[in-house]
Amino acid sequence: TLLESELFGxxxxxxxxxxxxxxxxxLAASGGTLFLDEINSASQAMQLKLLRILxxxxxxxxxxxxxxxxxxxxxxxxxxxxxxxxxxxxxxxDLYYRINVxxxxxxxxxxxxxxxALLAARxxxxxxxxxxxxxVGFSPEAADALRAYSYPGNVRELxxxxxxxxxxxxxxxxxxxxxxxxxxxxxRPAKGVNLAIARSDAPADAPWHGGTLEEALREPExxxxxxxxxxxxxxxQKTSEQLGINRTTLYKKMKQYGLLGDERLAx
Numbered sequence: 001t002l003l004e005s006e007l008f009g010x011x012x013x014x015x016x017x018x019x020x021x022x023x024x025x026x027l028a029a030s031g032g033t034l035f036l037d038e039i040n041s042a043s044q045a046m047q048l049k050l051l052r053i054l055x056x057x058x059x060x061x062x063x064x065x066x067x068x069x070x071x072x073x074x075x076x077x078x079x080x081x082x083x084x085x086x087x088x089x090x091x092x093x094d095l096y097y098r099i100n101v102x103x104x105x106x107x108x109x110x111x112x113x114x115x116x117a118l119l120a121a122r123x124x125x126x127x128x129x130x131x132x133x134x135x136v137g138f139s140p141e142a143a144d145a146l147r148a149y150s151y152p153g154n155v156r157e158l159x160x161x162x163x164x165x166x167x168x169x170x171x172x173x174x175x176x177x178x179x180x181x182x183x184x185x186x187x188r189p190a191k192g193v194n195l196a197i198a199r200s201d202a203p204a205d206a207p208w209h210g211g212t213l214e215e216a217l218r219e220p221e222x223x224x225x226x227x228x229x230x231x232x233x234x235x236x237q238k239t240s241e242q243l244g245i246n247r248t249t250l251y252k253k254m255k256q257y258g259l260l261g262d263e264r265l266a267x
Contacts, residue, residue: 003046005062008053014063026059029072039076039099040085044092053093074099109151109158111246114160116147123159124174127166135166138174145179148187152240164186186241222257225250 005014009024024033042050053059054232058069084090109116120138128135138146142165151157165178176184224243232238240250254260 002048006060008049008061010062014061018063021061024061026053026070026072027068030070031072033073033075035075035077037077038079038089040078040080040082047092047095051092051098053096054098109154110241111248113147113244113246116151117143118119119155119158120146120162122170123162124166127163131166131168133172134172135169136172139176141176142174142179145176145184145187148242148244149183150186218257221253222259225253225257225259229254 005022005024007024007026009022009027010018011021011040012018036050036141037048049059053070054074057071059068060067082091082096082100084094086096109119120143124135124137146158146161149161149186153160161180161183162174165174168178169175225239228239228243236247236250236254240247243250245253254256
């Protein structure tokens with residue numbers, strides 16, 4: 001009843017505690033936009049009510065027989081694939097087809113690591129203001145650790161990590177000591193992976209034999225990829241997280257260095 005009242009409003013006396021009339025979110029959003037998060041958690045009854053208002057653009061407040069027309073843009077988000085929920089019978093198929101007009105796929109944060117620094121800086125600015133602290137940024141080591149972490153909780157988890165760091169910080173710059181241990185673990189090489197192989201087998205003072213920088217770096221990069229893949233049992237997900245690149249980039253590099261055949265043999 002409370003959720004229905006929040007969305008559609010209610011009239012005085014509709015239920016216990018309804019002392020006055022209250023307009024709902026749909027009415028407040030008329031002529032604008034309403035965002036509904038985690039639509040996958042809506043009950044079957046609520047799904048039916050949402051289908052009606054999206055289809056007919058009208059509704060009745062809780063406890064009222066008066067029909068109200070509304071014109072609002074509705075954006076819905078889900079943290080689970082709705083196609084799978086439809087197949088399982090927990091999400092209405094008719095509602096799914098009604099809301100699936102324009103679909104926006106937002107990859108998880110681990111697949112768009114370029115966003116991590118921007119989001120972290122914004123969160124740090126916000127929490128510094130709230131805490132009344134002078135916080136100016138991150139040390140290079142802390143920034144690397146944030147980029148290396150996989151964020152199973154996506155942006156909300158990053159926000160939580162930065163809030164904790166802002167609280168713990170004893171200097172204007174966020175350092176490794178201000179980050180939680182599970183974040184630091186992700187930036188450490190996995191057991192059995194020798195990333196020192198990047199230095200190549202040649203001695204440090206080996207003469208340069210010409211060629212471009214890209215050509216000179218091909219073999220060391222191939223060795224790093226191979227070592228990381230083998231250490232992670234050829235799991236592209238784990239390897240991409242460890243190396244701090246997305247899976248698409250990893251696949252392209254595996255193809256470039258002829259490692260896809262090795263993957264088939266391993267698996």
